[in-house]
Amino acid sequence: MKRLSLVLLYxxxxxxxxxxxxxxxxxxxxxYREVIRKGLDYIAGQQVRDGHWxxxxxxxxxxxxxxxxxxxxMDGSTMRxxxxxxxxxxxxxxxxxxxxxxxxxxxxxxxTESVRYMYGHGYGLLFLSQVYGEEEDNDRRRKLExxxxxxxDFTGKxxxxxxxxxxxxxxxxGGFDEGSVTITQVQALRAARNAGxxxxxxxxxxxxxxxxxxxxxxGGVIYSLAxxxxxNGAERPPLTAAAISCMFSAGEYNSPLAxxxxxxxxxxxxxxxSGRDSFGHWEYTHYYYAQAIYVLGDEGYAKMFPESxxxxxxxxxxxxxxxxxxxxxxxxSDGSWTQGYIGTLFTTACHLTILQLDNxxxxxxxx
Numbered sequence: 068m069k070r071l072s073l074v075l076l077y078x079x080x081x082x083x084x085x086x087x088x089x090x091x092x093x094x095x096x097x098x099y100r101e102v103i104r105k106g107l108d109y110i111a112g113q114q115v116r117d118g119h120w121x122x123x124x125x126x127x128x129x130x131x132x133x134x135x136x137x138x139x140x141m142d143g144s145t146m147r148x149x150x151x152x153x154x155x156x157x158x159x160x161x162x163x164x165x166x167x168x169x170x171x172x173x174x175x176x177x178x179t180e181s182v183r184y185m186y187g188h189g190y191g192l193l194f195l196s197q198v199y200g201e202e203e204d205n206d207r208r209r210k211l212e213x214x215x216x217x218x219x220d221f222t223g224k225x226x227x228x229x230x231x232x233x234x235x236x237x238x239x240x241g242g243f244d245e246g247s248v249t250i251t252q253v254q255a256l257r258a259a260r261n262a263g264x265x266x267x268x269x270x271x272x273x274x275x276x277x278x279x280x281x282x283x284x285x286g287g288v289i290y291s292l293a294x295x296x297x298x299n300g301a302e303r304p305p306l307t308a309a310a311i312s313c314m315f316s317a318g319e320y321n322s323p324l325a326x327x328x329x330x331x332x333x334x335x336x337x338x339x340x341s342g343r344d345s346f347g348h349w350e351y352t353h354y355y356y357a358q359a360i361y362v363l364g365d366e367g368y369a370k371m372f373p374e375s376x377x378x379x380x381x382x383x384x385x386x387x388x389x390x391x392x393x394x395x396x397x398x399x400s401d402g403s404w405t406q407g408y409i410g411t412l413f414t415t416a417c418h419l420t421i422l423q424l425d426n427x428x429x430x431x432x433x434x
Contacts, residue, residue, distance in 0.1 A: 095425045102395045105402030106419045107142055110135050111154050113412060118157030122410035129165060129173040129180060129187025132158060133194040134416035141423040145201045159198050162191050166214045170221030183234040185225060189251035192218045196258035197429055215264045222252050223270045229292050230273030245291040246281055246306040249274060250313045257316040258431045278310050279324055286331030304335040305348045308356035315362045316431060326371055332356065338389050350407045353390060354417040360386045361424040362434055394418050
């Protein structure tokens with residue numbers, strides 16, 4: 068179901084003008100629906116009784132729980148209704164219980180999180196921002212609002228002087244920052260803002276400036292500014308794809324920076340058969356790249372680059388035909404995907420996010 072209480076907070080999107088409303092579930096090609104169902108049932112079946120999921124060896128429970136919960140939300144279930152309502156409610160409860168007094172979402176005493184807690188914090192803020200508009204119990208809603216408000220405050224205080232974020236807060240990490248955590252925080256802050264939580268503009272402005280400074284002349288985003296400026300040859304395709312999605316989440320659909328990133332990604336991230344799974348962090352790369360191309364739809368690229376040739380234009384339908392077939396072919400019989408560095412649940416949640424974008428259920432992913 069559409070989350071109208073949050074959709075109303077979204078800015079007018081320009082790329083999708085003339086393409087109609089955001090795609091609904093019945094527009095997902097029929098041949099992929101069973102793939103999605105099996106994947107969602109796998110994730111639902113792996114949830115621990117207390118409401119969480121975790122990676123290999125118990126790693127990154129806050130991150131994995133948030134991403135798995137997002138995958139279930141994208142099906143259209145909410146905390147109140149739908150096939151996975153009970154699972155989603157347990158997810159929200161578990162994450163709310165991980166809210167620390169200083170606003171951090173996660174468990175700093177968990178050895179798998181203590182050195183990378185900003186990832187879990189960002190994804191936790193993203194998930195809780197999506198369910199906030201669905202909470203009808205006044206006491207729980209006030210509690211969730213307080214959790215989100217303090218979480219946003221924690222994110223702002225964790226930002227480094229350069230404007231980025233690192234694996235831990237700036238104070239705990241000696242001011243170190245890098246691209247992937249920065250992108251996680253920016254998208255989470257956008258989700259919180261869309262939910263009605265106040266987000267200081269200065270925090271977002273500093274983050275955008277950080278990503279701009281991380282961009283080389285070639286258009287790619289480097290890993291970190293901690294050891295100097297951006298230079299050609301240090302670009303990272305996964306971070307560049309994530310940066311586009313981050314920029315689109317912030318409502319900046321025609322920025323020169325986003326255009327530069329897209330041009331770089333077109334050469335660095337092939338989406339034809341020869342380029343599938345030909346580089347590391349494939350699932351992370353396409354988790355974000357798919358979000359960006361979905362926002363483009365089939366007409367957005369031509370609007371961004373009106374002088375481009377039709378043959379070179381990125382479109383959602385072309386991307387979907389190639390990537391969805393590939394994902395369907397690689398799915399295990401139990402509904403999971405086992406590729407990737409972090410674990411089966413992380414990869415499965417990333418792939419289900421890609422496959423369900425056409426559902427248009429979550430504001431943060433809508434056109």
